[in-house]
Structures are given as C-alpha cells and as structure tokens.
Amino acid sequence: MFDDDELLFSERPEWSDVTPLEQYENLNPLAPIFYTDEYKDATNYLRAIVKSGEKTKRVLELTENIIKQNPAHYSAWQYRYETFITLLFPSSPPKPSKALATNPMVIAELALMDELAVRFLKTYQVWHHRRLLVALTRQPRRELGFIKKSLEADAKNYHTWSYRQWTLAFFGGAGGGGGVAVESSDENDIDFEVGEDLWAGELDFVDAMLAQDIRNNSAWHHRFFVVWGCGVREGELDRERISKRELIFVKQHISFAPNNPSAWNYLRGILRHTSTPFSSVAAFAEPYTSSKESISRDNIVDLDNPRPGEGAELPCSEALEFMADVHEAKTTEEGVNSAVEIWKNLATEHDTMRKKYWEHRIRSAHRSLNTATNAA
C-alpha cells in the first residue's frame, strides 16, 4: 500500500512540532484491531491535531493518508471537510458558488474524490464527502458524467445510483429532499447550475444501461424515479401520453426477455401508480403464460401487445402470477377458479420455491369468495 520511501508521520521533520496522541484502549477490549504501524502512526497524529484544533494544509495530507488506509474512518472525513472549508473560506462563512469550480483546491479535492470513489466504491463516506463538495460547487452536470463512468466499474452499485438520484433531485429543481442542507438565505446571489434540463438525458441514460443489461433493477428503479417518482417536468405534463409511452416501453422490454422480474415489477408499479387495473394489460400478458409451442406466429406487429420473442422461455412465471391477479380481481367464481388453476401450476411446477405462498393465495381466494357468497 505504501511506497518504500513514504515516511511515517513520526519520522517527518515537518510534523515534529506535534506530540502524537495514542489510542486509549483499556484492559481486555472487545474486538481490538491489530493495527499496522502506519495506521497507528497516522491516527496518533489525527487525534493530536483534532485536540489542538489545527486546520491547516498539512491536515489535508494527514487525513488523505488515513482515508486511504481506512475509507470508513468517518471522523477523518469530517475533520478533513472542516479543514477544507476553513482553508477555502479563511475570512468569510462558507457560501456555495459556481466560481468555486475553478478554484485549484476544489479541483484537486474533486480529482482525489474521483480516484477514491473508484477505489472504495462501496464506502458510504466517499460519496457523502462528494455530496458536501458538490453542494458547494454547484456543478451537477460534471457529476452525472462521473457517475456514468463509475457505473462502468459496477453497474448496480447502490451508492452510485443513490448519488445520481440525489444529484438530480437536489439540483434538478423537483422535490429536493436529498439530504444536504446548504445556506438558503442568500440563494439569490448564487448563479446555480440548476434546472429541469438536468433531467433531459436521463431516459436515454436508462436506455443505455438497460441495453447493457436488461435485468439491471437499479436502472429500472431509476426510470421509475425519473418518470414517476420525483416531480413532473416540462414535456412530460401530458401524463396520459407518458403512461402510454411507459407501457409500450416496458412491454417491449418484457418481449425481449420475458423472465425478467425487474420489468414485471415496473409494469405493476406503473399500473398501481396510475390506478390502472391489471386487467387492462391482460391481452398483453396472456401469451406469456402459454407454453412455447402454442404461440401463434404471425407477422403482425402490435405495439400495444408485443409477442414473446423467438426462443423465449415460456411460460413465464411472472406472467402466470400477473394473470392470476387479473383473474382473482374479477371476484367471480369463474375468475377465482382460473386464478387457482394458475396458482396450482406455480406451486407444483413453475415456481415451487414459493409453494407455500401459492397455497396461501389459493386458500385466501377461496375464503373471500365464500365470504362474498355468504354475504349475498
């Protein structure tokens, strides 16, 4: 991890004015960590610096060293941020501004964060620090580009996607609530790079992610967030048109790869969100419940009801479940019988893992049918 010539802080003349402060461990501690000498050394100096309250340039060097050894050291991150702010605003309270983006200190910090985010992709603090910086510099577009690149390393990384959602909500002028509070009193003097056009590329971005992996649930979730979850932007005001567009989108993607729970969840999500009965897409779902052989192949392309692609594994258990829900919702004896038929199929053949659940559905459907009949 270290260059051979990298000295311990205790060996560096420029740190000789600081008396290192050792960790207080007490007798018989729980789960002590056998620290390396490098870690002990650096954290001894951090404890000393925190005690003296020093917030100078060398503290950035010290905290960078610790963070690289332990990216989850949240106190080192916290002290680094405070030092950074003190150095950046020596004589005035911190204030977000676009001009900060060309400040050499800010550029260096963001460059370091770009490096660390790739190295410590799964560490919360790396992303958290980034949020604080970007809330100051107000350059969300750079972030969207960075996120896109960083998803190349791990297309389902939870922190990366959360950060994209936060960036859009925080800067995109729709909803907000992403978590970082920045002085709001004098927002008028700040030249924000804020606006709805930040969202303009999001659907293309989702398309690109799904083109790489049609089963990437993070991308599906992101689509829901963009279209339904975080305000309505110009160009999307005609919700009926948007519903239609989304239904076509998800149906098409199901036809490309029917056994894709993410896509079916998205379909259910839209229908519930728009209070549309599941039965309205029964004509689409039905063919996916048949076995391969029984599908009629014709050349009619029906955008509303795209057929399963050639070679699709059928029947698809998500479609079976969906159609059972459609039948059950009819609340007729015939409907319940059809649903029960499907559930039996799922329990014994197509989704035996959830056997107990399907049996439960059968029991409760019979029960509510009986209650309904008795009441009538």
Add this chain to the structure above:
Amino acid sequence: MSDQPSTLLSAFSRKAHAAHCKLCLSGLPASQIDVDGSRLALAFYCLGGLDLLGVLEEEISPRNREEWRTWLWTQHAKGKYGSGFRPGPFMTGRDPRISLQDPADYTNYDTPHLIMTYTALLSLAILRDDFSKLDRKGIIAFLRCCQRQDGSFSTVPGSNENDLRTLYCAFAISNMLDDWSGVDIPQAVAFLATCRTYEGGYGQSTFCEGQGGTTYTAIAALGLASAVTKKEYLTRSEKQVTIEWLLRNQDDSGGFRGRTGKEADACYCFWCGGSLKILGAESLVNSEALATYLSRCRFKYGGIAKAPGESPDPYHTYLSLAALSMYPPQVHDGNSTSETWKFGVLDPLLNAREETVAWIRSHVPDRKVHS
C-alpha cells in the same frame, strides 16, 4: 427440491461457530481496518451469535464478561449533545480524566453514534449488565439532537449521514427505554414513507432503490412505533405488495437476495425473513430451502459467509443464526442432528434473543417512572 432437503443437512457445528465469534472478539487482523469506526456493531454480532447459540455462559468466564461490560461502558460518553456510545476508542486519546464515574466529555469528533448506541445496549443486555450507569435522560437528549428537520436521523449529531438504519435505531432505543419523548414519531414516519418504492420495498433514503436491509429497518421501525401509538401505518394492500416483493427475493438457491435480480446473500435471509416475520407472513417462507442455502454458506472451520465459498465474518454469522432461529428447518432424523439446528428464540423487532429482550424490559427503562 423444497420438499425434503432437510435430510441433507449435516449437523450444525455449534462449537466451531462459537469459536469464530470468540476469535473475532479476541482480535481482528489489520485487513479489517474498515470496522475501526464501527467496532461496537461488530462486537454485538459476535456476542449476539454466542447468545443465540446459547453458549455465552459456558464459553465466556464471568470475569471476562465483567471486563467486557467495563470496556463497553468506557465507550459511553456524555456531553453537549447528550449521552450515548461511541463506536470504540478510535478517536479517544490516552486521557487520565476518563473514568467510569465521570464519563468523558466529548468533542465534535468523538461524539456518541446512534447505531453504536443501539448495539451497545443490546450487547450490555446480552452480558446481563444492570444498567445502573445508564444516563437515560442523556440518551433521550441525544436522540433529539440526531433527529433532523425532515424527520430522519443522523448517525452522529450534525452529520448529513442519514438513512433508515438510523431511524430504526432511534426507535429501537426509545422502545428499550420505554420512553419515546426523544423522537417525533409522526415526522419520522413521514420520512420513512418517502423511502417506500413502487416494488414494495424501502430504499436507504428518499428516492433510492428498494433493498432488503433497509426494508427490514422500515418494517421493524413501523412495528415498534405501532406498539406505542396503536396505529396501523400500512394499508392492507401496501402490506400485501411488500410481502410479495420480499417473498420474490427468495431465489432458486433458497437464499434471499437484497434487491430484485441480485444474487442471494446470507444476511438477506435475516433482513427479508425478519421483515416477513414482523408482517405476520413467516409461514409463507420456504424455510427448508432457506436452511439449505445457509448450510452451504457455512465455513468448514466455523463461521458463516455471505455466500457459499466465501470467507465467514461475524455479521453474516450472526444474521444467519438469527434467520435460522426464526426459520428452523424440520430435521426429522430422530437423532442429535436436529438438536444442533435449534437456536434461541429471536425477537424480530429488536433483533435479539427473547431472554435478552426480557432483560432489557426489566433493566433498561427508568424504574423511578415505571415502578
């Protein structure tokens, strides 16, 4: 495959798993440096594992237990944001003022931590501490300092690091103290509702993808709140959607995954399984397949890993034991193998063995109020 996998289960080597927990309590290699800022959580997973295995008293000497309690209390700190527990001594310099009678006043950089306070209370209860040193008023003040304007809770006062885990911990602590005056329940529940997703799960924070771990913290938090407000926070259909999503996360391996389309992972057997239990749907889980999956995650020298073939760690070991305690397999071999698969009964809301929760009930609340 789900009908009779139980016959395939080999004996659960309780000694070996206990040894894994004990080994981690005695020390961790430098490669685990990233737990430096969350050592108390790791200690809880180890102690909780020993508790569920029912071997704490036989494996750990009374003197040792006493020393561990003492060490835990040295993480108890009192100061301007109230009282609570730190993750460990990683920011505490040698300081002669530190003593149990007079908890150290903290700076902004070694304040108590909300998640660690929750795990410390559980750990002390597992070690049967009498909680005579607990600064109850101070903890309530600390919770108040951690709740943010949007209803969420920060990990440490003033931090922007907030998600559903911290909200759950604040609720769990209030439940343990039997005092909810430190939290604004309606505001917190309103924040929690913004984390619900179209899939029926809950994301880590507003707008995030539904995830098994944060779904557990959401469902358990609502359960804890319901017990005191007597309110139902989810409609029948919301519950139904969540149950369906959780059940769909049990994949063909028998294990649960944390998100749609991801691989199964031992810890989600607890996070999803625990949520289902709280929602009253435990009978719908395929517990035989679940145990089969977890049995494959066992490391041959003790400990349980996140997936078959991976290295074990206390987090996955504890959560697997907790999952097995809720979903014990039916081992009908009529001999000693079935005994090895039995664990202490778990309270799914607080995530601790029932006996430990009973200890909490009788020792953590303020007796002056409740006697």
